[in-house]
Every structure is written in C-alpha cells, then in structure tokens.
C-alpha cells in the first residue's frame with residue numbers, strides 16, 4: 001500500500017485556478033483541522049474480482065462450495081464484478097451470505113428462475129464448452145426483459161435525421177449522455193437495469209464518443225438545461241477522458257446549458273477515485289465547471305447506510321463538496337438489501353450530515369433479477385412513509401417511491417378509499433409529456449403489484465389518462 005500525503009501534492013498545471021483554490025484533501029467532517037498528519041490516507045491499488053478469480057478472494061474462504069457454485073452459475077447470466085474496497089470495507093463478512101452489501105454485489109441463486117438456474121448448472125457440471133454456455137446464457141438474458149421502458153426505441157434523439165446513439169432525450173429539460181469509455185463500473189450491482197451493457201449483449205450496447213453531436217443537439221434544443229453523464233459509471237474514466245467531454249461542453253458556451261450532472265456509484269465502490277492523484281485533477285475539473293457559472297451535481301448512488309461509514313468515503317464526499325459541486329443521492333428500494341424504513345431514515349440522515357441532498361427513492365426496474373429484488377408498490381410506499389416520518393425536513397428533499405416507467409417517473413403517493421373503492425394514488429414526477437407531471441391519478445388497489453404495468457385504472461376507467469397518448473406505440 002502506498003501512502004499519499006495528499007494535502008501536499010501539486011495541482012495539475014492545466015488548472016485555471018490558483019493552487020489555493022483547489023482544495024487539498026481536507027479533514028473528514030469530524031476533524032476540522034485541515035493540514036494535519038491525519039490528512040494522509042492509504043490508497044490501495046484497485047483490484048477487481050469477477051468469475052475467473054472470485055475464488056481467490058480471501059474473505060470467501062469461509063463460504064461453502066455450494067454457494068460458490070451458485071455464484072458461478074448466476075454469474076454466467078448476470079454481471080458480476082466486485083473490487084477490493086467493497087470486499088474490505090463494505091461487506092460484513094460475519095453476516096455473509098445474507099449481508100446486504102454481499103447481496104448487492106454477489107450473484108445469488110434465487111436471482112435466476114429455477115429452470116434457468118438448472119440449465120446453466122447442468123451445463124457447467126457437464127463441462128460444456130464456453131460457446132455453449134454463452135449461447136444458453138444469452139438466450140436466458142433475452143428472456144429477462146433486457147430493455148425495459150423502451151429505452152432504445154423511444155428516447156434516442158435525432159440530429160438532421162440521424163439517430164444519436166449514446167444519448168437519450170426523454171424529459172424536456174434533460175439529455176442523458178453515455179460516454180463510451182464510461183460504460184463499466186468499479187463493481188456491479190446485482191440489480192442493475194443496465195446489466196445488458198455489462199454482459200456483452202453487443203447489439204444492446206449504446207455509447208457515444210462524440211461530444212460534438214451533443215453540443216450540436218443542445219444548440220438546436222434550447223429547452224434542454226441539463227446534461228446528465230451516465231453509464232455504467234462515468235467516474236471509471238480518467239479525468240483526462242472525462243474532461244474531453246466536459247470541457248468542450250463548457251467552452252461551447254451554450255446559454256441554455258445550466259447544469260451538468262454525473263451519475264456515479266464511485267463514492268461508495270471506489271472513493272479513492274476522488275482522493276488519488278487523478279482525483280486532484282478531477283477536483284480541478286469540477287472547479288472549472290463551477291467557475292464557468294454552471295451547476296455541477298453528482299448524482300450519487302448509495303443503497304445502504306453502511307456505505308457512508310468508511311473514512312475514505314467521507315473524505316471523498318467532503319472533497320467533492322469543496323469544489324462547489326452538489327451531491328444528490330438516490331437508490332432503489334431493494335428486497336434483501338434495504339427494505340426497511342429504519343435503514344432508509346438512517347441513510348438519509350447520514351447523507352444530510354455529510355452535506356448530501358437526498359433526491360430519489362426508486363423502485364427497481366422490471367428487468368434482470370427484478371423478481372428477486374422487487375417490493376410490492378404498497379409495501380414500498382409504507383417503507384417510504386415510515387422512513388420519511390422519522391427524519392427532519394432537510395432529509396425530506398427525497399421523492400419516492402418512484403418507477404422509471406415508459407411514460408415517465410411515477411410516484412406512489414399512497415392508498416385511499418374513494419367512493420367505496422380501495423385505490424392506489426399515483427402521480428408523475430417526470431413525464432414524457434410535461435403536462436402529465438403532478439396530476440394525481442388512481443389505480444385499483446393491488447397489494448402484490450410491483451410495477452406500473454401490473455396496475456388497472458380505478459373506477460372502471462378503460463385506461464389511464466396518459467395511455468391516450470402512449471397507448472398506440
């Protein structure tokens with residue numbers, strides 16, 4: 001392990017700011033004195049484990065061979081990668097295999113339907129060759145709804161008649177941009193709806209190398225105020241690569257572009273991204289965004305309060321905040337991981353203590369191992385409400401539980417009884433049509449429904465109001 005006295009390292013020369021402006025790694029919130037010896041932190045080398053080498057993970061030695069075989073079976077179909085920070089600082093090995101962070105990152109037998117599991121297990125046991133296993137895995141993958149919410153067909157923007165792959169424009173104000181070098185993550189979440197990108201379903205991959213198209217598109221679409229860099233995790237890119245996208249965007253001086261967001265799980269899975277030498281350059285880049293008068297938001301993904309505990313994570317958060325960037329947090333509600341109101345209350349409250357702003361509680365999308373993770377809508381609302389009731393107003397910036405469905409982001413507002421009929425009340429937080437947003441609508445009460453398409457309109461209506469628009473495509 002290498003120890004970096006971070007506070008003393010020099011600032012990249014291309015920085016337009018004075019050195020004093022680029023904050024050294026300062027104290028964690030508990031330690032306000034900035035320049036003490038405690039500022040140095042051991043920064044380990046990144047090491048990833050996946051199917052070929054997960055049996056070498058020292059902490060796995062206590063787990064049964066049957067469990068390792070399950071990982072091997074399920075890992076043929078769903079993505080699996082974990083890194084040394086997750087292994088050493090996040091997973092509670094005393095509680096494995098039930099531990100929430102273990103479930104979050106390691107494939108579980110029950111993530112596959114029994115027939116799918118048996119098929120892959122039989123192939124492995126019979127010593128089938130790789131192409132055969134892969135063919136079976138790909139067939140199973142295609143049965144797991146790899147593209148929920150019409151991502152590919154509906155949301156691709158066009159420039160002069162040409163589709164812009166690697167971008168999505170679904171909601172008026174915000175364009176999503178998928179930089180091609182950012183289509184992986186430091187570790188993979190076993191629930192991830194982006195899983196097809198990680199398992200090499202090649203025709204399903206979409207990513208963009210050309211920031212020029214994005215700039216051109218933004219010029220022609222003055223209604224867009226936000227660009228959201230997403231992936232994968234854009235923070236797997238080197239600062240140089242990331243700057244290759246962000247700097248031209250800033251230099252284009254588009255009056256409509258007010259906010260740049262970056263979706264990331266790196267604060268949790270590899271906080272050293274913000275603390276090592278390339279992290280210095282990253283902080284300088286973040287400051288240049290702020291210096292251009294634009295708002296930079298890190299849309300940080302945390303699923304469990306334990307992820308906020310390690311010192312490296314707290315330092316990374318403090319450091320990002322010092323650049324003027326705002327960290328907003330979001331997570332899906334996941335059975336086996338965080339389906340407990342006390343846990344959410346603790347998570348939001350710790351986030352606020354660290355200066356982050358709770359943003360969304362999502363419901364996991366209907367893809368991949370959805371059946372394993374999903375929580376019924378009614379139960380999800382109860383968890384949200386019970387958690388929300390326990391926290392103070394600064395935590396109540398969070399909105400949810402929300403489904404990112406084809407017509408938009410739909411929030412479950414709760415259950416009620418209207419005219420003798422038990423109903424679920426919902427509304428759009430974001431809509432394909434902006435006019436849908438914040439119009440309450442009602443579905444027949446359904447205790448087991450886990451997604452919008454399992455709900456029926458209440459009061460004997462033939463369809464939901466938004467289906468008049470979207471129902472034909």
Ligand SMILES: *Cc1c(COP(=O)(O)O)cnc(C)c1O
Pocket residue numbers: 168170171174176228404409429430
């Ligand atoms: C959530 C989301 C956004 C961002 O929506 P905000 O409510 O502005 O955070 C943009 N595009 C897509 C496709 C999304 O799912």
Ligand code: SF4
Pocket residue numbers: 184185187188189192193194231232233264265301
């Ligand atoms: S970090 Fe984000 S994109 Fe990567 S696997 Fe997890 S949820 Fe998916």
